[in-house]
Amino acid sequence: xxxxxxxxxxxxxxxxxxxxxxxWSEEAAxxxxxxxxxxxxxxxxxxxxxxxxxxxxxxxxxxxxIAPAVRVLTxxxxxxxxxEKGNSKYLYELFPYGPAKQACRFxxxxxxxxCI
Amino acid sequence: xxxxxxxxxxxxxxxxxxxxxxGTVYALESLEVVLIGAAFDQDVSLAFVDDGVYQIRKxxxxxxxxxxxxxxxxxxxxxxxxxDVEKLYVEKESMEERGLTKDDLxxxxxxxxxxxxxxxxxxxxxxxxF
Numbered sequence: 001x002x003x004x005x006x007x008x009x010x011x012x013x014x015x016x017x018x019x020x021x022x023x024w025s026e027e028a029a030x031x032x033x034x035x036x037x038x039x040x041x042x043x044x045x046x047x048x049x050x051x052x053x054x055x056x057x058x059x060x061x062x063x064x065x066i067a068p069a070v071r072v073l074t075x076x077x078x079x080x081x082x083x084e085k086g087n088s089k090y091l092y093e094l095f096p097y098g099p100a101k102q103a104c105r106f107x108x109x110x111x112x113x114x115c116i
Numbered sequence: 117x118x119x120x121x122x123x124x125x126x127x128x129x130x131x132x133x134x135x136x137x138x139g140t141v142y143a144l145e146s147l148e149v150v151l152i153g154a155a156f157d158q159d160v161s162l163a164f165v166d167d168g169v170y171q172i173r174k175x176x177x178x179x180x181x182x183x184x185x186x187x188x189x190x191x192x193x194x195x196x197x198x199x200d201v202e203k204l205y206v207e208k209e210s211m212e213e214r215g216l217t218k219d220d221l222x223x224x225x226x227x228x229x230x231x232x233x234x235x236x237x238x239x240x241x242x243x244x245x246f
Binding site for chain 1: 151154155187188189191192194195198
């Protein structure tokens with residue numbers, strides 16, 4: 001599979017995750033997001049709150065070379081962005097298909113270890 | 117927590133790592149099993165013995181021109197703490213034979229001699245060797 005970003009074709013795996021991390025851009029993230037539907041069945045759009053988590057995940061990956069499990073992500077977000085954001089309710093509202101799974105896909109990371 | 121029975125029983129798991137980080141898939145597989153298994157709230161310890169001590173050595177060079185050409189997953193050992201895996205042990209003899217000290221390692225560990233390591237293994241419910 002592949003997506004088209006600014007006229008360039010970018011390879012994705014069968015679940016829609018980018019094959020090469022280096023292919024990621026904010027533009028790519030918007031296109032990956034638009035493949036999903038939001039609660040009103042419109043293409044998923046990224047708000048500042050989404051970007052905050054996406055950038056957090058990319059920094060986390062850069063530092064530790066993995067995408068964290070939801071439990072660990074929640075804790076780490078709480079530490080970095082504050083308690084009101086470090087809980088699964090907040091994160092699942094932002095990313096209804098699962099904060100680790102969906103947010104990691106938008107962030108161009110591989111599927112989190114331990115995610116089925 | 118200690119008096120839980122049946123389904124909630126907490127067992128002592130030791131992941132024994134004895135192989136060099138690259139060349140075979142054992143080290144990375146072990147680490148992934150640890151991270152996945154961390155969701156089950158067991159009593160987990162990791163031991164690094166023989167060439168396994170190289171897994172947590174600082175400054176892996178895994179670039180393509182090094183001949184390895186894969187992800188440097190040694191950085192990932194630093195997340196173990198976030199996964200509540202905090203008991204990391206290294207065998208003293210294995211380190212000394214390879215000229216390594218605690219300062220060469222990417223994560224804080226407890227150093228044990230061979231006899232202490234054997235005792236640690238003996239007290240586990242499950243030992244998984246990689």
